[in-house]
Amino acid sequence: MLARLGQGREAEVLAWADGYVIKLFWPEYTEVDARLEAYLAQQAWLLGAPAPRVADVLALEGRWGVVMEWLRGMPMSDYLLLGPHHLQQAAERLAWLHHRLHTCPAAQMPSQRMRIIRRIEASPLSPELRAALLEHLERLPEGSALCHGDLHPENVLVADEEAYAVDWSLASRGSPAADVARTVLLLRYSELPPDWPGRPAFEQQRRLFCQAYLAHYQRFAGLERLELEAWLPIVAAVRLGDRVPGEEARLLRLIERGLAASPSGRARGR
Numbered sequence: 001m002l003a004r005l006g007q008g009r010e011a012e013v014l015a016w017a018d019g020y021v022i023k024l025f026w027p028e029y030t031e032v033d034a035r036l037e038a039y040l041a042q043q044a045w046l047l048g049a050p051a052p053r054v055a056d057v058l059a060l061e062g063r064w065g066v067v068m069e070w071l072r073g074m075p076m077s078d079y080l081l082l083g084p085h086h087l088q089q090a091a092e093r094l095a096w097l098h099h100r101l102h103t104c105p106a107a108q109m110p111s112q113r114m115r116i117i118r119r120i121e122a123s124p125l126s127p128e129l130r131a132a133l134l135e136h137l138e139r140l141p142e143g144s145a146l147c148h149g150d151l152h153p154e155n156v157l158v159a160d161e162e163a164y165a166v167d168w169s170l171a172s173r174g175s176p177a178a179d180v181a182r183t184v185l186l187l188r189y190s191e192l193p194p195d196w197p198g199r200p201a202f203e204q205q206r207r208l209f210c211q212a213y214l215a216h217y218q219r220f221a222g223l224e225r226l227e228l229e230a231w232l233p234i235v236a237a238v239r240l241g242d243r244v245p246g247e248e249a250r251l252l253r254l255i256e257r258g259l260a261a262s263p264s265g266r267a268r269g270r
Contacts, residue, residue: 112174
């Protein structure tokens with residue numbers, strides 16, 4: 001029996017051979033899903049990102065898994081539980097890690113923009129809102145940086161003085177501002193896992209943590225606040241397609257507010 005080290009919406013992580021773990025996907029995920037994540041994670045590692053090295057893709061008891069290097073650390077979500085004084089340290093580490101990823105060129109990775117377009121077109125929004133979002137997206141820069149697509153404390157491992165990004169299934173080539181906007185959205189507005197022991201404490205601190213992360217990222221990378229805000233309705237629309245219970249109303253407010261503040265939205269309001 002393999003020891004379980006963690007689990008999430010897509011998979012569980014089990015101890016494997018010495019020095020390795022296997023990310024074993026739940027039965028509804030296919031070989032294609034496993035091989036895509038393995039490819040994206042390995043490309044990120046080859047680009048110099050702080051990420052685990054992929055060793056193999058295999059089937060185990062009817063499920064597909066990715067075997068990768070065992071990075072012996074704790075999830076940043078657990079690190080936050082060590083006490084309030086760890087909040088600022090974690091925010092700075094998260095921001096520095098994100099900035100490091102964005103310094104990697106990513107020509108081999110799939111297009112962030114094309115993924116966003118597909119997600120908006122498939123979203124449950126009205127045709128009018130989808131058209132307004134796609135028009136807004138055309139005004140935003142495409143970018144060519146390595147973007148994780150889902151960077152938040154549960155997808156970061158803290159080990160000694162290093163932080164590593166894991167779960168690369170949404171990685172792409174694109175705009176760092178869009179990637180940061182996705183992280184801000186998750187930190188501020190997402191529904192936290194109901195079984196996470198740190199949920200009550202983090203609910204009280206999440207605004208402060210998000211502000212600290214963003215301030216550190218702006219210090220490292222020089223991101224303008226307006227760049228971030230321009231991407232928020234876009235990433236909110238993408239998140240809406242995940243249909244997470246409890247999030248729809250607040251995501252719709254972000255979309256409508258963001259579009260109203262855009263040049264085309266202001267023109268329609270006159």
